[in-house]
Amino acid sequence: MEPQISIIIPVYNTGKYLKKCLQSVIEQKIDEIEIIIVNDASTDDSIKIIKKFAAHDKRFTIIDKKKNEGVEAARLTGINSAIGTFLCFMDSDDWLPRNALRILLQHANKTEADIVVGHHTRVLDRFGLVKTVGKKFCMQPLILDYDSFMRNYYVNFFGVNIFPVSMCGKLYRRILINRSTINTHGYNFGEDLMFNIQVFPESKKTVLVPDLVYNYRYGGMTSKFNSQLIPSQLRMYKQKQEFAVRYHNDALNKFSRIELKNYLKTFIEMLLKFKGDEPSVVHKRQIAEVIATEEFVDLKNYYASQELQGFELALAKGDIDGMYMEIIAEYKKIKLLYKLKRLLSSIFN
Known part of the structure; x- marks a missing residue:
């Protein structure tokens, strides 16, 4: 049966x-x-x-x-x-x-x-x-x-x-x-x-x-540094653009761009969480390599035509220090809560 x-x-x-x-x-x-x-x-x-x-x-x-x-x-x-x-x-x-x-x-x-x-x-x-x-x-x-x-x-x-x-x-x-x-x-x-x-x-x-x-x-990818976050998202960004075309929905591209930008913010936040609270030369070089990719060049060009402030403005200018400053300001607000979650997770798991 x-x-x-x-x-x-x-x-x-x-x-x-x-x-x-x-x-x-x-x-x-x-x-x-x-x-x-x-x-x-x-x-x-x-x-x-x-x-x-x-x-x-x-x-x-x-x-x-x-x-x-x-x-x-x-x-x-x-x-x-x-x-x-x-x-x-x-x-x-x-x-x-x-x-x-x-x-x-x-x-x-x-x-x-x-x-x-x-x-x-x-x-x-x-x-x-x-x-x-x-x-x-x-x-x-x-x-x-x-x-x-x-x-x-x-x-x-x-x-x-x-x-x-x-x-x-x-x-x-x-x-x-x-x-x-x-x-x-x-x-x-x-x-x-x-x-x-x-x-x-x-x-x-x-x-x-x-x-x-x-x-x-x-847990899993959310509780440790994920080196595949950006490579995966760059591939997905292209594939999502293909689906936007297939289903004749240009708005999907807009949201894909916002999502890609947010994953860059998450990547920088992970560097702070797991690799040290201050930006290093190595980490800045990693970010520079990311925003030099074809997908992020497309994203920067998209943002360059708009009135911007904060993280988006820094991204459009390729200003890595500016992006870091924006993320650090946000990260400090949630840092204590994040550490508490990790402590609880380590105790109970």
């Missing part, structure tokens, strides 16, 4: 959190599921934990890869194996509220939606005690046809944060994924966003719901 939902979970060295993740799946209030675990050549005890769960639950399918190829490839492997009517993706260090899948499936069946998007909780500590719930993107279900979504919500993937860009906390009709052209890009940052940019325009009906359906564990 075809399962209603195929849950796809790539795993790589997350044995520390995996039991909580898998336990949350088997406790879902819906039985007609298949649980596809793609072990991406983990070197810790992840595969032992997976096999222990699978020994007691016939709904598990284990794909044990011998070579680590990254989360994009692991998810695609899971997609190609899935037979459920709907697909649901999880990260192996996160977990589901007990009724999450039932809520998503009920909305999907009631509205005949291709995609259902639910709300996330952000969790700071290992035990799930310290949580933050962001502002809800809707207070009641929003049923969006293709035109409504593309006109008002597709911009979500171009730097305008309406709902989470992650693949998690969503239900996708499998036939939708099968008819989409899913290309892997080798990203280790932003791979979820690129997947959704490709898939959401294929949806005839998308439903946003206010229900809490996913617990996201804070």
